[in-house]
Amino acid sequence: KSRSLYTYEDRKKVQLNTKAKHVIICALNSNEFNRVSSYTKINMLIREYEMFSMKENENISSMFVRFTNIINLLQSLNKCYTNSEMVRKILRCLPKSWMPK
DSSP states (O other): OGGGOHHEEEEEEEEHHHHHHHHHHHSHHHHHHHHHHHHHHHHOOOOOOOOOOOOTTTHHHHHHHHHHHHHHHHHTTTTTOHHHHHHHHHHHHSSSGTTOO
């Protein structure tokens, strides 16, 4: 749901969620914060990886650069995929127009 469609109740829930996150973050020491931050980044990147697809009007080179950036960031956080997993992911994310190729 885009922010422009938020109701008053939605905005109130977002505010409460933000306050709760802030309280939790303030309660963590620096080591715990770094660990939680790292896991959060990994989860966001895994979601990007899982939801990855070729954009409309995107060429194969720019799509591959986006994919490589996600993979490199994941590797820097010690989350690695095998070559065969990455190849299957790339093949699955191609649009139907690539099927004959």
